[in-house]
Amino acid sequence: MTDTSAASKPSGPLRDVWVQFRSHKGAMFGLITLSILIVAVMIGPYLWVPEKLSVAQAIKLKNQGPSFRFPLGTDQLGRDMLARMLLAGRISLAVGLVAMGIAIVFGTLIGVLAGYFRRLDGPLMRLTDMFLALPLIPLLLVMVMLFRDRIAGIIGPELGAFTLIVFAIGITSWMATARIVRGEVLTLKEREYVLAARSIGARPNRIILRHILPNVISPVMVAATLGVAEAIITESVLSFLGLGFPPDFPTWGRLLYDGLQYMQVYPERVVWPGLAISLTVLSVNYIGDGLRDALDPRIRGR
Amino acid sequence: MLTFTLRRLLLAIPILLVISLVIFLLVDLAPGSPMSEIPLTVPPDVRQRMIEALGADQPVFVRYLLWLKQFFWVEPMTLVDGWFGTTFAAGEQRILSWQSRSPVFTIIGQRIPQTLTVVGTAYLVGILIAVPIGIYSAYRQYSVFDQAGTLFAMIGFSVPTFFSGTLFIIIFAVWLGWFPTKYDTTLVVTDWDSFVQRIRQMALPVMTLGLANAAAISRYMRSSMLDNMAMDYVRTARAKGMSERVVVLRHVLRNSLIPVVTVIALGIPSIFGGAIITENLFGVNGIGAALIGAIHANDIPMVQTLAFIFAVLIVLFNLIADIIYGLLDPRIRYD
Numbered sequence: 001m002t003d004t005s006a007a008s009k010p011s012g013p014l015r016d017v018w019v020q021f022r023s024h025k026g027a028m029f030g031l032i033t034l035s036i037l038i039v040a041v042m043i044g045p046y047l048w049v050p051e052k053l054s055v056a057q058a059i060k061l062k063n064q065g066p067s068f069r070f071p072l073g074t075d076q077l078g079r080d081m082l083a084r085m086l087l088a089g090r091i092s093l094a095v096g097l098v099a100m101g102i103a104i105v106f107g108t109l110i111g112v113l114a115g116y117f118r119r120l121d122g123p124l125m126r127l128t129d130m131f132l133a134l135p136l137i138p139l140l141l142v143m144v145m146l147f148r149d150r151i152a153g154i155i156g157p158e159l160g161a162f163t164l165i166v167f168a169i170g171i172t173s174w175m176a177t178a179r180i181v182r183g184e185v186l187t188l189k190e191r192e193y194v195l196a197a198r199s200i201g202a203r204p205n206r207i208i209l210r211h212i213l214p215n216v217i218s219p220v221m222v223a224a225t226l227g228v229a230e231a232i233i234t235e236s237v238l239s240f241l242g243l244g245f246p247p248d249f250p251t252w253g254r255l256l257y258d259g260l261q262y263m264q265v266y267p268e269r270v271v272w273p274g275l276a277i278s279l280t281v282l283s284v285n286y287i288g289d290g291l292r293d294a295l296d297p298r299i300r301g302r
Numbered sequence: 303m304l305t306f307t308l309r310r311l312l313l314a315i316p317i318l319l320v321i322s323l324v325i326f327l328l329v330d331l332a333p334g335s336p337m338s339e340i341p342l343t344v345p346p347d348v349r350q351r352m353i354e355a356l357g358a359d360q361p362v363f364v365r366y367l368l369w370l371k372q373f374f375w376v377e378p379m380t381l382v383d384g385w386f387g388t389t390f391a392a393g394e395q396r397i398l399s400w401q402s403r404s405p406v407f408t409i410i411g412q413r414i415p416q417t418l419t420v421v422g423t424a425y426l427v428g429i430l431i432a433v434p435i436g437i438y439s440a441y442r443q444y445s446v447f448d449q450a451g452t453l454f455a456m457i458g459f460s461v462p463t464f465f466s467g468t469l470f471i472i473i474f475a476v477w478l479g480w481f482p483t484k485y486d487t488t489l490v491v492t493d494w495d496s497f498v499q500r501i502r503q504m505a506l507p508v509m510t511l512g513l514a515n516a517a518a519i520s521r522y523m524r525s526s527m528l529d530n531m532a533m534d535y536v537r538t539a540r541a542k543g544m545s546e547r548v549v550v551l552r553h554v555l556r557n558s559l560i561p562v563v564t565v566i567a568l569g570i571p572s573i574f575g576g577a578i579i580t581e582n583l584f585g586v587n588g589i590g591a592a593l594i595g596a597i598h599a600n601d602i603p604m605v606q607t608l609a610f611i612f613a614v615l616i617v618l619f620n621l622i623a624d625i626i627y628g629l630l631d632p633r634i635r636y637d
Contacts, residue, residue: 026456130317133620134324135571135612137578141597142329142605233462237579240464241594256465267472274465282460289456 020294027290030283037280041089050080066268075269076262084250085272092232092251092277095166096284099231102170104177104224108216111181112208116189125182128175136172137237143168144243158249165238165245169231177223184216218295225288229281236277252277303628310624314617321613322373326366329606369606372397377407401601410589410608416487417588421577424508428515429566435516436523436562440531441550451520458517467510467583474506481505487587507584511577515569522565526558533557560630567623571615 021027066073073081114124144164152160188194189212197207236253238244245254252273259269344352360368376394383389396405439451458466475483482503491497530536531554539549578590585591589608596604 126317130320130324133317133321133613133616135609135616138593138597138605138609138612139325139328141594142609145597146328146331229460236462237464240579241582243597256468260468263468263472264476267476270465270468270472274462274468278457278461278465281462282457285456285460 017294021290024286024290024293026286027294030286030290033279033283034287037089037276037283038093041086041093044086045083045090048082048086050083073266073268075258081269081272084255085252085276088250088252088255088273089276091162091245091249092235092253093280095162095169095235095251096228096232096280099166099169099173099235100224100227102167103174103227103231104220106171107174107177107223108181108213108220110174111178111216112185112212114178115182115185116204116208116212121182124178128178131172131175134172137234140168140172140234140238141241141243144238148243157246161245161249165235169234173227173230173234177220177227180219180223181216184219185212188212188215218291222288222292222295225284225291229284229288232277232281232284303625306628307621307625310621314621318614318617321617322370322610323366325609325613326369326606327362329602329609330362330365368395369397369603373607373610380405380407397603397607399596399601399604401596401599401604406604406607409592409604410611413587413589413592416586417574417577417581417590420485420504420507420580420584420586420588421511421573423504424511424580425515425570425573427508427512429519431512431516432519433523433562436520437527437550437555437558439520439524440527440558443528448524451524455517455521455524458513459521461514462579463510463514464579464583466513467506467580470506470510471583484585485587487585507580507586510583511573511580515573518569519562519566523558523562526561527554530554530558560627563630564623564627567619567626571612571619574612574615 075081075084110124110128114121114128147164148161151164154160155163189207194207194211197211202210235244235251236256239251239253240257242257244257245251247254247258250258255273256270256277259266259273263270372395376396379394380396397407398404399406399409402409435451435454439448442448471483474480480502483506485503485507486499489496489500489503491500536549536554539553544553574590577588578593580586581588581590582594589611593605593608595601596608
């Protein structure tokens, strides 16, 4: 079928983007750091399996400092911190990616509809304005407070918390994407090739899918990257205020929240998860910066 | 300009009404009954009378309209009464908190000074740090200072306040012991010693919020300066033989500040939101802490009112930012 060697070689425009991206030092730092973090949380839990301890043993081993047996020590219940950090990272990153996915799909949909169909423009943009004026953190807190128990009753506490938080973050952070996409679509639909497509009788959904969407991908990609960072921060804020994930299904934000009351005696329990969140967000933001420069043809090649 | 302002103000009314409805309905869905705090030993008929006394048995739309009336009519009139000794709102029912049974706006009035002192100072400190950094970074683009400033901005932008705040507590309060970990709300400044104590307890929260704000603002300041440095009028000014000082500080800075001022105005409502975390972390008894307390205690009127106040702030400052932009930049004409 397709030649795999040709597929692995970046094609022309993609290689330009990659060359420009590589020249951005911060972006490369971000890409490497994020890759290490992702690999660590993906395969880490298989490599580092914490030993099974009975309750009595675990209580005896609580609040241990870093040692060969527990590289990051143990928490107040004798659980291995390294294993918890790795698992928590998985959930934190998953929350960021899935919430961003929801926000991007929703934002692109609203943006394309508002930009392409003039009749929908007014109402959809008023809706966007309204969402932008909503006080998000208070509303997210209220939403989690309201629906946590109800959803947990239907699909279980872990999946319930995940679905609820990801969904809540997703539907409150699509506005920026929608505005960017609408602006792009408004200019794109006046181009000659769209006119040409229309004149040969292409239907709106085909024009949108084949001619308009591929051209809005670059701003959407930048928005998506920055959206991941924002979603991770929002999730950890919720966890930090005690309205996030349950303690046996932790995220980095939740670990930080749990470590907070032991902060004076065991500061490392706050520092590790905080450092992980900060590093992730920092590298994602740098990647976003690099992508923006790389995808902007005006800057490229300068 | 006036017609633009009036039109925007009129447009804000339906937006705020829809937002108030959304907030009201969302919070009203709360499964926690207002009376879940009543001990089970209270007989059912007494419990029923208590719920009726709170007005919690009325249908949703009745409560919504009553709340709207209270928010937009009774509460402002109570304020007017308090100022001028009139009796417009005498005998009217105010929005009551379910936690303390005192009017919500009285509680907010007590809490706002705490928030404003800490958050306001932090915002000012942030601006004062950010503007010079932004100016100098842009003036010496790609210099060591610029690299360091950009790195600082990126880190300050990425590290969430709950982590930077905890780090500051660990370093400055636990290890070095310079500042207290908790903010003492009851402290009254009477003499020099208590003033020093006030400064010391404000240091950590102000540093946390100030750094986050400074990082965001200095990024805008830098890019706005860079945009203007490349303009023709800058070359003209230099060609006229103006000193660098005048070129940068008078010509470029004035024009670069226009978008930055808008960004600063737009950021004001969001610092109230961001302050929720800082207030919680340092124990500042402000409106953010009040909101969290109310959410945990199922105090529905308090949550609705606070959330709506945040929304009003956002809409208001969006409008203010637009007006400032029009006033400062003569190229922008809205009519």
